[in-house]
Amino acid sequence: MVELVTSLLPWACDAAAEAGAIPVLYDFLESLNKSEPHLDMANTTLQILLYLIRYQKTSHLAVETTCFLDVLLDRMVAFKEKPFLMLKVLKLIYLSCCHKSQFVDLLKENQVVLKRLHALGSAKPHKIKGQELNAHKRCAELISRILGLLS
Secondary structure, eight states: OHHHHHHHOHHHHHHHHHTTHHHHHHHHHHHOOSSHHHHHHHHHHHHHHHHHHHSHHHHHHHHHSTTHHHHHHHHHHHTTTOHHHHHHHHHHHHHHHHHOHHHHHHHHHOHHHHHHHHHHHHOOOOSOOTHHHHHHHHHHHHHHHHHHHHO
C-alpha cells in the first residue's frame, strides 16, 4: 500500500520523509534475509526508496541517510543472484550518483566498491533465461553507467 501511495502522491513522499521513514526503510532493508517473504519485502522497500529518490523534494534525503551507502553495497552483494532486486539497488546507486556529487566522490575513494562493481559488471549469468536474463543485462548496463560516472 505504501508503495502505491508513494508512487501516485507526491505529498505522500513528503510525509514519509518528514516522518523520518527513510532511515527506517534502510534499516529495514538491511535486516532482511534471502527467504522468499523477505525478498518480496526487499522488492517493495527498494521500490519505495526509488520513488523517494526520484521525487525532487525528497531525493536529497534519500541519499543523506548516514548508513545508506553501506546498506546499498551490502544489498548489492546479497542480491547478486536476484537480478530484479540487484537492478533496483543499482538504480538507487546510479540515481544517488546523479543527485549528489559527494556520493560520486565517496564511491571513487572506495576501492572495494569499485572492484565489486567491476566484478559484478563482468560476471556471466548462470542458468538464467527470459526476464531474469534481461534484468541481468540491464544490471550490466547500469554498472557500466555508474563506472562511467566514476571515471
